[in-house]
Amino acid sequence: MHPPSRLLVLLHAGAVHPPSFRVLLKLHAHHLVSGLLSSHSTSPFIDRLVAAFAHSDPASPRPLLHALAILASLPSPPDSAFPYNAAFRALSLCPHQHLVDRHCLPLYRALLHSGSARPDHLTFPFLIKACARLQYRSYGAAVLGHVQKLGFSADVFVVNAAMHFWSVRGPMAFARRLFDESPVRDVVSWNTLIGGYVRSGLPREALELFWRLAEDGNAVRPDEVTVIGAVSGCAQMGDLELGKRLHEFVDNKGVRCTVRLMNAVMDMYVKCGSLELANSVFERISNRTAVSWTTMIVGHARLGMMEDARMLFDEMPERDVFPWNALMAGYVQNKQGKEAIALFHEMQKSKVDPNEITMVNLLSACSQLGALEMGMWVHHYIDRHKLHLSVALGTSLVDMYAKCGNIKKAICVFNEIPVQNALTWTSMICGLANHGHADEAIEYFQRMIDLGLQPDEITFIGVLSACCHAGLVEAGRQFFSLMHAKYHLERKMKHYSCMIDLLGRAGHLDEAEQLVNAMPMDPDAVVWGALFFACRMHGNITLGEKAAMKLVELDPSDSGIYVLLANMYAEANMRKKADKVRVMMRHLGVEKVPGCSCIELNGVVHEFIVKDKSHLDTNAIYDCLHEITLQMRHIANLIDISESGSHI
DNA sequence: GTAGGGTTAG
Incomplete structure (x- = not known):
């Protein structure tokens, strides 16, 4: 047979x-x-x-x-x-x-x-x-x-x-x-409803139900699933004291202390800002799962402790896709795009298949680094492996193309992805604004509103910066008041600095100053910087001095502002004051902080700081730089000649 | 048989 x-x-x-x-x-x-x-x-x-x-x-x-x-x-x-x-x-x-x-x-x-x-x-x-x-x-x-x-x-x-x-x-x-x-109603009915509230972002309703169920004399008793729901709700609220009470509840009320519950408690402590308490729970779990380890990785990454996060990752006995994604997300959140990409290459050598969340993280890293080639490779990878194009992934793609300089491709992808939401539109609006396409940015904003999507704070940063780039003062004023009056959005530092920049550049210095004074928070260096720049541009020395002093106050070690202040005086023919600033600078011993830039070549990102000689091809690079400098001088001379010619 | 913990975008 x-x-x-x-x-x-x-x-x-x-x-x-x-x-x-x-x-x-x-x-x-x-x-x-x-x-x-x-x-x-x-x-x-x-x-x-x-x-x-x-x-x-x-x-x-x-x-x-x-x-x-x-x-x-x-x-x-x-x-x-x-x-x-x-x-x-x-x-x-x-x-x-x-x-x-x-x-x-x-x-x-x-x-x-x-x-x-x-x-x-x-x-x-x-x-x-x-x-x-x-x-x-x-x-x-x-x-x-x-x-x-x-x-x-x-x-x-x-x-x-x-x-x-x-x-x-x-x-x-x-x-x-x-x-x-x-x-x-049984305990599952309660748990389902509590879980539903947590999933819908309504933790208060979830907790209210939990305490109702936890009252003595109820026929139905809360079990460990109920507490998992309550603890997750508490994590959303970020209420550490409530979290501790819930943790005590487990010990006192005879709820089964499962790994899943302890994982939820750890996650709650992480989200409520207590890594120590999370860690003490972690230490006491004898049968840790991948979830336990991943939660601790996330906890360390949130505090920028990426080396510890990496150590936990290396210590884990078995790694599914979650810890890889968590560590990679940590690198991205801490602006360590290079490390995120390096981790992806490691991941490819391991047996774990990346998923769309890996790709979202990877694309964010590319956006940070301006790594267009790598980003395009990721796009190709998504197509080839038929990964699900979620809204988040689509948005990451749009953002990557926009931030890496290819706005046309960003628009193309935007039109091709199956679902767009407010974040996708925002990404497109900011991209257009940063590329100087102010009218299109505002047009996209209007289309987004017509579709019934809710703009948020970042959408308004997009339209305001569009107005700023194009000098659209009236439109800027309207958006600035609209976001508060119609959309009830809180205006943050970034919105004020954008608006002050816009007003200042257009020469509305009084209005800009009034706005600085009316801000509900203490203006930061960007705000004073924008005001200073406008003053220098329009020759308002008094207000310019005030802004410069505020900048020095905020960061006395920043040499840049002394140089700019001296330049402003020099431009206004105030030689003595200009010299005084230069002397002051020497006395204080302020030095320029080295800036860092990076460039992607054949998918590899190279970093450079000022006078950096550490690169392998350093000689060739400096030869090339020298050549470019000469050519630029040559062109500058030509322009100078032609411009002075036209003035004669 | 129903409920439940960890990774994601601007």
Whole structure:
């Protein structure tokens, strides 16, 4: 007998134990499916086979596809909901969105039209959960309608699934109404609602429910899942004292102290700003998981302790994609783009596959470094590996092209990506503004508003800087007041400095000064710098001196401002004052701080500081620099001659 | 059978 056929017989007889059954399925899936379809298997056997496929590795799409294939090609439809339920369960866990989208509803229709099988109380929890992940929300709502019609509205599992559906898809109020009106509530009902509030960014509502449940005398007791929800909500609020109280609750109220709960507590301490407390929890976990380690990496990265983050990363026994992404994100957040890219190259040598989040981090690193070639390579990589183009990834691409100097490509990508949100539009507006396309930036802003998207603080930095670059004083004034009056956005330092720069350049020095005085925060060096620049440009020595003094106050070691002040005096023919500043500078011993610049060549980023001789090709570089300097002098002379010629 | 912890954009 052919081995797979023998296997079928064995399986028919129920002679294979479940673990071996699973292995055999993996090895002989194709033969089994074809063998089964050509034989006359009994219904219970088909049920078992479908269920076994559906229950195996949820991360892999293959077993699920086998299960669906069997269901679709049976000579006569199954007479119970059991195999369908198993398939719905697999769909509800399936990480591949397109499979859920393609198969969920056809499968439900097949069940409804099968003749003998009817959806039962096990069907809906899985089906509804799968529906929560569908692109089209109306399907889920229709299924919930069936639930009512078929009389499952009082089944607590079904109600909980429905609450989960609304808490994922919104509005949260629908989940709440089900909770309030449901005749039956168990701990999962509470946990679902609490989790839903946390997911929707409503931690206060979550905590309110938690304390209500935690009151003594309740029939339902909070369990560790409840506390995970409460602790996550607390993490969102950043309330350390509340966090400590919740941590104590675990010890006092006999909640099971699982690794998952301790991980949530660690995460809460990190987000509430106490790395020490997070670390003390971490030290006490005996069976740490990858999540525990990743949380600590994130905790150190948030405080800029990237060397410690790296040590934790190296110490981890096993690394999935999360710690790689967390460390890379840490480098990006701490403006260490080079290290982020180096880590990616390390990652490629390891066995871990990058995902779209890796790409988002990588693109941010490219934007920071202006590394266009690397950025384009990432774009290509995303296409080649068919990574999901999420809004975040699309936005990162747009931003990378804009920041790396290719605004045309940024616009192109912006038009091609499937979904744009307020952040994507903002990125485009800022990119256009930085490239000097003020009119387009403002046009994009208008289109964004017409689409009903909410601009935020950064969107307004984009339009204001567009106005600034183009000298659009009136438009700038309007945006500046609009952001406060209409959009109720807080005007930050950056908005004020932009506005003061705009007013100052246009010669509205009084208005600029008034704005500086009216600012709700202490003006920073950028604000005074903009005012100083405007004063120098328009010859307002008195106000210029005031601005310069403020700049010296803010950073006495910054030599630049002394030079600029001396220059301003010199330009105004105030020789004595100019000399005085130069003497003062020598007395104070201020020196110029070396600046750093970098350049990307063939995908490698090279860094340079002033008078840097450390590069391998230093001689060639300085020869080239010398040559360029000579050429520039030559051109400058030519321009000088032609300009003085035109004046004669 | 339902709920739950770690990585992401401007």
